[in-house]
Amino acid sequence: MSGGVKSPSERRNVSQSAIAREAGVARTTVSLALRGGEGLNPDTVERVMEAAARLGYRPNNLVHAIRSGRTRMIGVMLPPIDTYWSNVLHGVHDGLIARDYVPLALWAEHRNLQSDENFEKRQIERLIDWRVDGAILWPTFANLYRTHIFELKKHDLPLVTVDTTLPDSFQSDAVLTDEAMGAQAVAAHLMELGHREIIHFAGPSSESWSRDRRSCFAEAMRPYPGVKVHYVEVSLRSQRLDLLRETLSSLAGVTAVYCATDGVAEEIYTIAAELERRIPEDLTVIGYGNLDFGSRLNPSLSTVRQRPYRMGLSAANLIIDRIESDVAMTPRAERLAVELIVRGSSAPARP
Known part of the structure; x- marks a missing residue:
């Protein structure tokens, strides 16, 4: 195939064997070095990493997910229906990326606030099928959450809600307004x-x-x-x-x-x-x-x-803290401060 977009089979994948030849070490040494280099000489690890960089090696996160049981993906179902929710999404994105997680953003139809139940159910299923490590939700937006959110609970996924709460049985965290x-x-x-x-x-x-x-x-x-x-x-x-x-x-x-x-x-x-x-x-x-x-x-x-951006950041940190905790955590709720902005629509009552 010449020109155009390459098929997956044609894309260049740098193997550990190629890195081993470039670095002049055994393939098992490369494998250890790419997984952190525990037990290896630091100079050897550096030589392997330099060889990998020259060859354009990128780690295969799918393989890592299979080995570790974690995809480092977080389902995000916060529809950007206005500037408030868009800012929440920005905060979630930045908070997840800062801690090396990736958002998988899905939501139901949002332009007219109407939704199809089958489509909504499929959105929940997509998160599960992609094996997200947890989900950040606004379970007030459409019936899918009340009808289908138990699908998430059945898979024991950590959950954080924004601006609303779920029943205690979900053991979910929440970021709320004061x-x-x-x-x-x-x-x-x-x-x-x-x-x-x-x-x-x-x-x-x-x-x-x-x-x-x-x-x-x-x-x-x-x-x-x-x-x-x-x-x-x-x-x-x-x-x-x-x-x-x-x-x-x-x-x-x-x-x-x-x-x-x-x-x-x-x-x-x-x-x-x-x-x-x-x-x-x-x-x-x-x-x-x-x-x-x-x-x-x-x-x-x-x-x-x-403070929608801050709410998004807090939601991202809550979900990651729960995922990475080695001990059982009780549900947490963060209430963020607000501020009254007085503008031209306020005036003293008429006599």
């Missing part, structure tokens, strides 16, 4: 501005992060019994505009809206304009996540900033 810190910051900000009737558009109660966000805000508002807070659960997928519009139009006394995500907050801008309620003069709006579009809204969106 929801109490975020709730306290939002509550203090709204009280300082004098708001006395607030809507909290919460995420679905089926998701652990959403339940925590709502309960922490309720707890943060407990010291203010004179303040009325309306808690309204909304879908994070679709068909929520009517509910947002109906709620906001029926509660004329509300002067502040705290949203579970920046995406919900963005839709409040549209609905407020329809209802001729000015932001922030008539309505303070606060989001959550600090997505990239928030600073470009008019007025710019006040929001709670999470």
Whole structure:
């Protein structure tokens, strides 16, 4: 075959015998040197490694995986649906690569947040078939996790979840947001501005992060019994505009809206304009996540900033620590700090 892409059989593979001839040593010496050189003279190891470099030798990780039982691959199922999750993915990638692991990234359909169950199941199976050493998941994204995640558990794979938790039976680790810190910051900000009737558009109660966000805000508002807070659960997928519009139009006394995500907050801008309620003069709006579009809204969106890149790094380190531990480890959870970013959508309550 001349020109074009070479077939696997035509690609140049440097054998240990070739390295042995180049270095003037036995093939068994080469084998020992390439596996760390234990018991060999350091000069011999250096001569073998120099010969291997001249010949363009690269280690065969597949062979190493067969011998060691580890592929050094980590399954990553974190769909890049927005800048938050893209930054989480960057953190996971950098954290794994820094410790000589490779991410195998798969996810279900993410553009319209709809998914096919058979495809989802196949994604889980792909991770298992590639013998990943563990998996980092966001098991809130699609039904595949609730329907098929037990496939991972059956294979006793170490698991780390991001921004949510799994049942205790999974013995999985988690990287979470410090929801109490975020709730306290939002509550203090709204009280300082004098708001006395607030809507909290919460995420679905089926998701652990959403339940925590709502309960922490309720707890943060407990010291203010004179303040009325309306808690309204909304879908994070679709068909929520009517509910947002109906709620906001029926509660004329509300002067502040705290949203579970920046995406919900963005839709409040549209609905407020329809209802001729000015932001922030008539309505303070606060989001959550600090997505990239928030600073470009008019007025710019006040929001709670999470640390997605750091979350990804932490997830990578948690999974590797569990894989490499020689002793049984109890499940761990890291809660990362957040920060309230006050922008143009915040203002004192109108008299």
